[in-house]
Every structure is written in structure tokens, then in C-alpha cells.
Amino acid sequence: MLLIPCPWCGPRDEAEFHYGGQAHVAYPADPGALSDEEWARYLFFRDNPKGSFAERWSHSAGCRRWFNAVRDTATNEIHAVYRVGEPRPVTP
Amino acid sequence: MAERRSPAAAFADRFATASKSGALTLAEIPFLRQINVRVDPESPAAADLGAALGVALPVSPGTAVRSGEVTVAWQGPDEWLVIGPEGYEAEPLRAALGDRHGSVVDVSAQRTTLLVGGPRAREVLAHGCAIDLHPSVFGPGAVAQTMLARAQVVLLPQQDGFLVLVRSSFAVYLAEWLLDAATEYVT
Amino acid sequence: MRRESGGRIDRTRTLRFRFDGRDYTGHPGDTLASALLANGVRQVATSVKLGRPRGIFAAGSEEPSALVQIEEPFPEPMLTATTVELYDGLVASGLPGQGRLATEPDPARYDATHAHCDVLVVGAGPAGLAAARAAARTGARVILADEQPEPGGHLLGTAEQVAGQPGTEWAAAVAAELAGLPEVTVLPRTTVFGHYDDNHLLAVERRTNHLGGAAPAHVARERVWRIRARRVVLATGAHERPIAFAGNDLPGVMLADAARTYVNRYGVLPGRRAVVFTTGDSAYAAAMDLVAAGVKVAAIVDVRPAPGAGWADRAREAGIEVLAGHVVTAAAGDGQVSSVLAGPHPETGAPAVGERSFDADLLLVSGGWNPVVHLFSQSGGTLRYDEALSTLVPGASRQAVEVVGAARGVFTLAGCLEDGATGGGAPAAAQAAGEPYWLVPSQDYRTHFVDLQRDVTVADVLRATGAGLRSVEHVKRYTTAGTAHDQGKTSGLLTTAVMAHALGVPVGELGATTFRAPYTPVSFAALAGRDRGALHDPVRVTALHEWHVAHGALFENVGQWKRPWYYPRPGEDMEAAVLRECRAAREGVAAMDASTLGKIDVVGPDAAELLDRLYTNMMSTLAVGAIRYGVMCRPDGMVVDDGTVIRLAEDHFLVTTTTGNAATVLDWMEEWLQTEWPWLRVHLTSVTDQWATVALVGPGSREVLAGLAPGLAVSAADFPFMTWRETEVAGMPARVCRISFSGELAYEINVTSWEGLALWEALMDSGAVTPYGTETMHVLRAEKGYPIVGQDTDGTVTPQDLGMSWVVSKKKADFIGKRSYARADTARADRKQLVGLLPEDPGRLLPEGTHLVELSSLPEPPVPMLGHVTSSYRSAALGRTFALALVSGGRARVGERLYAPVGDELVPVTVTSHVLYDPEGARRDG
Numbered sequence A: 001m002l003l004i005p006c007p008w009c010g011p012r013d014e015a016e017f018h019y020g021g022q023a024h025v026a027y028p029a030d031p032g033a034l035s036d037e038e039w040a041r042y043l044f045f046r047d048n049p050k051g052s053f054a055e056r057w058s059h060s061a062g063c064r065r066w067f068n069a070v071r072d073t074a075t076n077e078i079h080a081v082y083r084v085g086e087p088r089p090v091t092p
Numbered sequence B: 001m002a003e004r005r006s007p008a009a010a011f012a013d014r015f016a017t018a019s020k021s022g023a024l025t026l027a028e029i030p031f032l033r034q035i036n037v038r039v040d041p042e043s044p045a046a047a048d049l050g051a052a053l054g055v056a057l058p059v060s061p062g063t064a065v066r067s068g069e070v071t072v073a074w075q076g077p078d079e080w081l082v083i084g085p086e087g088y089e090a091e092p093l094r095a096a097l098g099d100r101h102g103s104v105v106d107v108s109a110q111r112t113t114l115l116v117g118g119p120r121a122r123e124v125l126a127h128g129c130a131i132d133l134h135p136s137v138f139g140p141g142a143v144a145q146t147m148l149a150r151a152q153v154v155l156l157p158q159q160d161g162f163l164v165l166v167r168s169s170f171a172v173y174l175a176e177w178l179l180d181a182a183t184e185y186v187t
Numbered sequence C: 001m002r003r004e005s006g007g008r009i010d011r012t013r014t015l016r017f018r019f020d021g022r023d024y025t026g027h028p029g030d031t032l033a034s035a036l037l038a039n040g041v042r043q044v045a046t047s048v049k050l051g052r053p054r055g056i057f058a059a060g061s062e063e064p065s066a067l068v069q070i071e072e073p074f075p076e077p078m079l080t081a082t083t084v085e086l087y088d089g090l091v092a093s094g095l096p097g098q099g100r101l102a103t104e105p106d107p108a109r110y111d112a113t114h115a116h117c118d119v120l121v122v123g124a125g126p127a128g129l130a131a132a133r134a135a136a137r138t139g140a141r142v143i144l145a146d147e148q149p150e151p152g153g154h155l156l157g158t159a160e161q162v163a164g165q166p167g168t169e170w171a172a173a174v175a176a177e178l179a180g181l182p183e184v185t186v187l188p189r190t191t192v193f194g195h196y197d198d199n200h201l202l203a204v205e206r207r208t209n210h211l212g213g214a215a216p217a218h219v220a221r222e223r224v225w226r227i228r229a230r231r232v233v234l235a236t237g238a239h240e241r242p243i244a245f246a247g248n249d250l251p252g253v254m255l256a257d258a259a260r261t262y263v264n265r266y267g268v269l270p271g272r273r274a275v276v277f278t279t280g281d282s283a284y285a286a287a288m289d290l291v292a293a294g295v296k297v298a299a300i301v302d303v304r305p306a307p308g309a310g311w312a313d314r315a316r317e318a319g320i321e322v323l324a325g326h327v328v329t330a331a332a333g334d335g336q337v338s339s340v341l342a343g344p345h346p347e348t349g350a351p352a353v354g355e356r357s358f359d360a361d362l363l364l365v366s367g368g369w370n371p372v373v374h375l376f377s378q379s380g381g382t383l384r385y386d387e388a389l390s391t392l393v394p395g396a397s398r399q400a401v402e403v404v405g406a407a408r409g410v411f412t413l414a415g416c417l418e419d420g421a422t423g424g425g426a427p428a429a430a431q432a433a434g435e436p437y438w439l440v441p442s443q444d445y446r447t448h449f450v451d452l453q454r455d456v457t458v459a460d461v462l463r464a465t466g467a468g469l470r471s472v473e474h475v476k477r478y479t480t481a482g483t484a485h486d487q488g489k490t491s492g493l494l495t496t497a498v499m500a501h502a503l504g505v506p507v508g509e510l511g512a513t514t515f516r517a518p519y520t521p522v523s524f525a526a527l528a529g530r531d532r533g534a535l536h537d538p539v540r541v542t543a544l545h546e547w548h549v550a551h552g553a554l555f556e557n558v559g560q561w562k563r564p565w566y567y568p569r570p571g572e573d574m575e576a577a578v579l580r581e582c583r584a585a586r587e588g589v590a591a592m593d594a595s596t597l598g599k600i601d602v603v604g605p606d607a608a609e610l611l612d613r614l615y616t617n618m619m620s621t622l623a624v625g626a627i628r629y630g631v632m633c634r635p636d637g638m639v640v641d642d643g644t645v646i647r648l649a650e651d652h653f654l655v656t657t658t659t660g661n662a663a664t665v666l667d668w669m670e671e672w673l674q675t676e677w678p679w680l681r682v683h684l685t686s687v688t689d690q691w692a693t694v695a696l697v698g699p700g701s702r703e704v705l706a707g708l709a710p711g712l713a714v715s716a717a718d719f720p721f722m723t724w725r726e727t728e729v730a731g732m733p734a735r736v737c738r739i740s741f742s743g744e745l746a747y748e749i750n751v752t753s754w755e756g757l758a759l760w761e762a763l764m765d766s767g768a769v770t771p772y773g774t775e776t777m778h779v780l781r782a783e784k785g786y787p788i789v790g791q792d793t794d795g796t797v798t799p800q801d802l803g804m805s806w807v808v809s810k811k812k813a814d815f816i817g818k819r820s821y822a823r824a825d826t827a828r829a830d831r832k833q834l835v836g837l838l839p840e841d842p843g844r845l846l847p848e849g850t851h852l853v854e855l856s857s858l859p860e861p862p863v864p865m866l867g868h869v870t871s872s873y874r875s876a877a878l879g880r881t882f883a884l885a886l887v888s889g890g891r892a893r894v895g896e897r898l899y900a901p902v903g904d905e906l907v908p909v910t911v912t913s914h915v916l917y918d919p920e921g922a923r924r925d926g
């Protein structure tokens, strides 16, 4: 059971959160202008690194706020949490 | 007015029996006024809402403030739950907000309120609640939205015990769970 | 047999128990193992594969051998005799490797609790007690957990002194000091079995097991502690390890320190005449304690040419022959040890005494000590092979974890006390370590056991390395060594060492197998806690639930909700009840509890803009006072939910969702609002539980509503389809919506959930209204071709596939899903489309899920599949059965005959439009 630091509520059990996949994959400004391949890339392609990964979480059983976290996918260590719209911080 | 029935009304007798030992107090506090308020905390509207409430909207996460019989509990960076007695009205808050951006939604019947009090209250809740309920970190003036057993709740620590706000449809489940968790302390 | 005196047992009380059908007695403080030994029982079980007799090998949770089944007071399989505290009335039997679950439900209670602390100390031996006391004296919140019923750890089995008093008294005094502090929790009989991320540890507390049949029924038998600790101190001690030699599994072969524990802690002599086989000094202390208790120790066979300073002399003074530089080559006997063969260590130059044979019924073995690094390894810490100690010791921590005492290779009492008090920071002082020695060479390795519980021998390991296996993980899986109930506590490193021997590499080069939770077996009942039976998963009920129960409804689970399925009258089966309810809705008036629909309050100047982006159709053009049906899709264009949107004011909407999707849809809307369009000025609030909703359906519904809502103008002109009104119904403030999910004239009446029951009772009291459940609702909507998201869709279905192109806006510049409708895939002519099916036999009901094929006889597979039945019912209105199906190119197939394979039959069906009843919509205004 990870302890995930909600930027608002502080550390809470992982069970209170929903996972939202890779962060910083913005909805395209004009989907109609994209080729099928570009649109498919937005829909279906995500990174899957071993190591630091910026991802989205929602504190769904708490304050209901979405936020971003940089988590090491190999150790589960969370290096940083930050609010939506903020740039990814520099982490180890 | 037609007859109202609160979500845990069927548990009144069993709660009373479980409360006899003195170790624990279990009761439903039905029909409290609950109002969900959403507003930008920096806005003039937030200040006007605070004036209408008699206390400024608390901006520190996890805190609750009181104004007379009314509690204003932080729920999110732009969200609060106002809990008052049955007769407390939402209308003055709507008026304070006016037509500025924000929302005042009466959610009184969305959740009911259970009182878990007495010397063993903390132990009973700890059976199903993962947050630290120690009075040094979670005493009066705090509030938390979290899980109790498998139900989402709003927890408000009191001088003696806790108020547990639970969705109406989960109230029967949570009441059964509380009675089961209490067995060891009240038998 | 039992000693005259001594031991931490209460000799004033006698406990009766039965083992393998024979009656025995013991005392409080005994384990089943110590009581069996006290009664002279040597063989406890037979082995799993080879059927060899097995006895008691250890004195704690590392026991690999003495597996028992508890029969009474409640059947419990696969326990070790060394961990069962004796109680009066215990009935048990030995196990041949596998146990038997109870056939009746367990009457005991189980629970769980969460705990938080500054410091969790695991293990209440000398190091753990010292660590806990040091932490507690700073005022920290401390939890001290230990698997034994009393504190002391290794001190319980020795006669050692601490601070000038018997070690056990010192331990009791420290524990008492700790127990007196308000922020300290001491948990005896508690095994910390898992160490997870962020210092989350799980422990199981055995609270009433030791009381047997006298356990109070209201107290949870076992409790799982879910502990979150800022810092963890692991003082988990060490396990003595065996040596591989011929016959090392015979009853009577025992770890040396276990024998010492039986003598000192339980007042039991595990044999009369013993031989000791050791690689180090600690077994000398055990031998001396046995001699003091009256056991004849014939010889100490020490692999070292020069035993530790002073020990050999003391042994000889006590009348023990010391064979330095020798090894035990075999234990022999019929069913238990009766003789021990020793011979010179072939690799030392010590003067050989030669082959010797000793009469003995007890053979103590000490191959050195393995720190209990299980939890440390689980926590993500690395392990390091220490050449001086010839064992694995903790390396780098990944979390806030410290290891103290024997668990990090500090094997002296003084060292452990110091280590605990200082938090294990100091480098371990050099200490007299034994000689690394694992395997007595032989021509025949078939009885050199490495894993007693899995019956794995050196011969098996050599077969594995002979087959080319080089990794400890592979050998573990190939031989099953270390995979039993004991998870290789005594066998793991020995197996690795035998591999190393076979491969001619240093032991440390092979590494360790992964240590996984749980440290010791944990019952499923304990893990389930109170989350079983009625509390297994939350049951959500509406405000009307008690009425449904009182009126005989049967219930359907929809998500976590209990929804009335149908209301059978006496003598009715489901089919009859549903046909009657359907007729009432189409011909009279009927009502359903629709409170479970998700409801979301949407308010703000940009509310319409948000809904335009999320729904496929246009919501901003909806008039205040009006209602519109809408569909939400994912960006890939597939349907995720549907429902109605009610416009309460220019900047205020109420959105409904399907019952099972309420939370998902709110999360979905919040996700887009917060992460993609945070500038939109909109707030979302769930009000699902705020409102009770009753669907009032049928040509007679207007009249019933008019009777209860005298202030409401109910004519079709005054209250048109897809509008809402605020009024009073039966004296209650209500919002009434003209929405129909059946095609009939219908209303949805919303009141606060407090008043839902009163509203429903008022409707029922009007006399004409038939209650109906979800099955009837499903039939009525299917007759109209209305899909149910999740039943007629499966995440691969577009609105167009459902025949709802009309709900997909052509005007909006964008909405979630729009771009995907320009993909070639969503335009394929052979996409599966929603159609109706009429079985040619009008009485034939197709099972939902049935596949559809084109051919009237099945060729050899593969058979081309056209699609499948998603919904199937008997229709009162149509006077026949019908189905909805997703069929490849379905709309172009209307009129075609297809076949539905049901068992061995191919049932002919005709494809129709998915709208089977009132396609012109003539009935909705009554």
C-alpha cells in the first residue's frame, strides 16, 4: 500500500486514489487537423519507462483533485507531486 | 409535510443498545443541514460568503471552523461543506454569492451523520480507517475525507468522539459495520 | 520427558489434549511440540513425498517438519506443532504434508485495525527490547510486536543473565515499563509478516487461539494490524541452520538451540543420550545446558580442528567427548535416531580419531546462524553474503529501516543489547564465527535432506545442477526446495550452498532467492477480517429499500446497489411476474424505484460549454425547463455512458448517469475539467443520494400524477415531453420530469431521499399503481431498442453502431470522440451494429451471449462469427420472444435469416430493426 502525498490533503493510502496514466499528454488543440496517425498516437501511445515517470492521479476518495506525480516505476518511490498545469519538476 | 425517514432510522434501537456499556456512543444525528459551497477562495464572493457564515472559509486543507452551531469544513481548495442544524437555511448563502461564479448546493439528504463517541471511539474507527486518528494530529478543528471500511466518509473529530458523514445509500452498510466493529467493546 | 522442575510452564495446572488418537497432558506455557516431547512422542508426521517419519526439528516458526492438523475445537490445517500453544481440549493429528480445510463455516470473528507509530520494533528479544525502550523513553509512539506469548526472544530458551538478573526477568521488566507508557503498544503473539512500500507493515495478532474452546465468542480470534511506521527497527533474530548428512531427517535430529529451548523454557528433555554436531561455539552452550538438565551428552563432533577458546575444555570437564575436526556421517535408526556415526573431516589436517559410532536418541545439529532478513528483504533492502559469518546479512536499506542484533549478524547477548539501544548504527564487532560447513560428502546423497518439508535432498539439487541450472531461483522451482509452508527458513541458504558446492563457486556468488510476504502463513479468515458475509462489499440501498423488502421483491445487484428485480405475487414465477409488470406499464400504470441513477449538479457560466465538449450532441441549445438525452464517448469514439441532461437555469444543469457509472462519470467530468480545461468556470457536485427518484409509467400515469399533484397542469400541451416542472407531489416539494425509458407516457418524480418512502407509499396508496423492477424496465426499453450501456455495449461500440447517429452533432467544432468518427475503422460497413432479432419460433428465448452465424449447418472450425445476442426477453406487448444483438453490418441485414447456435441446435432468427415496439412513438403522450 503506497502512501501517496496528495498536494492538498497530505499523505494518504493508495486505496484513496485513482490512477490516470501518463501526465502531460494534452488533448490536441484541433483534433480535426491531425492525420489519422497523429490522432492514433494521441489515443493509443504512452511511455512505459523503467524509472521516473510523470503520471496523473486523482484523490478520488478525498478532495477529488487531480494532480501529477513523478514516480519511480521500479521502486515506487514518489519523487515529487505537483498541481495540474505546473511543469514537471526536476527530480533525481 | 410528509413523514421523513433518515437513512439509518432502522438502527436507532441497536445503536442505543450498543451505547449502554459506556464504552461507546453510537447514534444517528438525522436531518442536519448540509450545504456544498464552491467558490474561488481569493474572490470577493468568498469573503461575502464568509461574512454570511459568520466565519471566514478555512483555506488550510483538512481544517474545519465553527460559527455558533455551524461548522464549515474544508473539502478542497475551492470547496467547503457547511453543516448546520436542521433549521439552518441555504438561502442567505445563495444571496451572498449572488450571480457571481460559485455554487451553493443543498446536499442535506446526500449524507447522513453518525456520531461515534465515547472512550473507545477512536479504536472502533481505526478498525476501518487508514488515516492517523491520534488526537495530536486529528483533533477538534480537523476534518478528513477518507474511507471508513469500504465507504467514503467525511470525519469530523469532536471533543468526545467523531462525526461520521456518510452517503445515504451507504448508511445501512456502515451502520452494520460499526455495530460489528463495536462488538468487542460493548459486549 | 518432563524435567522435575524448571521451565516457563505452570506446573500447577494440567491441560488435557489428544494427538493422533491418544490422550496426553501438558501445562500452560507448553507448545504442542514441547508437550509431545514431554510425553515421549518423537514421530509427529510423515513426509509429503517419501512418507518418511518426521519429528520435531526446531522450537519456533522456522519448523520445517512437525506439521499438524487441528481437529478440535475447530479444524485448522497446516500448523506446526512448535507454534501451537497448548490448551485444554486440543485435538490434533500429524500431517503427511497436506492438510484439510474445515467443511463448516468458521464461527470465530476476525478483524483488522490500522495503527500509526514513530517506531515499530519487530521482535522482543534483547535487541528489540533495548531498541523499543530507547525509542519509548524519548516519548515516541512505539509499537513492539513479537510472535511469542511473552517477551524475551532468545532469552526465553537460555539461562543467560542481563544486568545481573535472569534474562527473562529483565525482559519482563522492560516490557512492563513499555506497557505503562501511554504511547507504547506492546503486541505479543503478533507476527509481522509483510513489509511493504512506505513502511507499511502487516502483522497478525493471535488473540484467542491459545484459549481453544474457552475463547470468548465476541472477541476477534485473530487481528491483522496494518501499521504505518515512520521508522522500523527489525530485531528479528536468527535461525540456526542444519547440515546435510545421511539420515538428517530422522526424528531425534534437532537444531541444537531448539533442544536448549526445550530444556530451559519448557522443562522438557528432548532425549536421554545426545550427540552434538556443530560448526561453531553456540552448540557447546546448548550441550552444557542439556548436561545440567540430566541429558547424557556422549560427544560433540566439531568440524573445526580447533574449537573455540575454553569451550572444548568445559565440555570435557562435563564428561563430554569432543571430536575436533570430525563430522557426523550419518544418523541411523528405525523410525527415530538410535545411533550416530562420526568420522574425520576429510578436508582438515586434524588428527583423526577414526570412524566412531555412538548410541544416541538425540542428535543436535548446529550449522551456524542465518539472520532473519525476510522483512528487510521484503522492504526493498539488499542482502550481502558475509564471508566471515558465512551467511546473508542486510546490506543497504531502501526505506527508513534499521536492523539490530542477530538479525544483522550480531550474535552475542551484550552485542545485541548495545545494538538495540543504539539503533544498530555501530559496525558489528568481530566475533567468533563458526566454520562454514554445509554438506558431509558421501557416495549417496538420497537421504541428505536440504528441505525436510518438500522432501528435497542433495541428490535432487545435484540433479538440478546436472541438468544445467545455474540460478538459485531456477533450482528452487526445479526442486521445489524452499517453496513449502516454511518458505525455506532452514533450507534456503543450505540449498544455495549445496549448489555452490556442486558448481565449484563461492556461496556468495549465487545470491539469494527472493523473500516474499508472508513471513509465516496467515489464514484467509484473518486477511478477510470483517469484510465477509454481509459486510464483504458495501450494499447500497435506496430510501425505498425497506418497502421493497417488505413487499417480497427479489433483488438484482447493479454495481454495489441492490435494485428490485421483480415483485412476484404468490404462485408467480419470474416469467409470469415480469409479463404482468410489463402489461401494467404498457396498459395501466406502474412505478419503479429509479433512485440509483447517478445525479450530478453542474453549475457555472461555462456549464453549457463543458457539456457541449463532453456529450456527443449539443447541450448549449437546450432551453431552460427542457431535458435532452445525451451520450458520452471516450476520445476513441466509443460509448461510455448515457443519460439525461436537465437545464435548471441558464448556468445550471442536472446530469443523470447510469446506475453503475455514477462515480466513474463524475470522475471523468472532473478529469476533463481539472486537467484539460481548468479555465472553464464550472462546478460539479454529486447529488445522487440527495434525491429519491420514482419512474411513473403507463397510459394511466397522468391521472395518478394529477391526483397527487393538484397544482400541476398535467396535459400534454401544458407539460410536454422532455420538460420538467417544480411542484408538490403528495405534499412534498418535487421536481417532475417527463422522461420515458419505455416509450409510454411516463414521469420521473424526484423528492429528497428523506421523503422518497413517503412519495412511494402515496403512489401505492393511490390504488392503481403496480410496482415493477429492473427486469421489466429492461424488457420495456429493449422493445423500444434503447440500449443499456455495459449490456448492449462493451467499449467497442459507437453511437452510430447503436443506430443513434442523430445523437452525434454535426454542428459542433469538436467534442470528445468526434475526431475518431473520421477514422476508417469507425466507418467500416461491417462494424457490429445494434439490431433486433426475432426467433422464428416465437416461444424460443435465446440465451444472452449466444453467437450468430450465417450458415444453417456448421462447417469445420473456424466458423465466421457475425456477432452475439446482447439482450433477450419475452415480450408481453409483442406476444413473443425477441432479442437485441450486435451484428456485423447488421442494419443491411434486416430481413435476413441468421442462425444462433444453442447447444447442438442452430436456432433460426430473423434480423429486424432494433426498434420493435411503437416505432412511430405514438404512445409517449398517453
Ligand SMILES: [Zn+2]
Pocket: A006, A007, A008, A009, A010, A059, A062, A063, A064, A065
Ligand atoms: Zn486530496
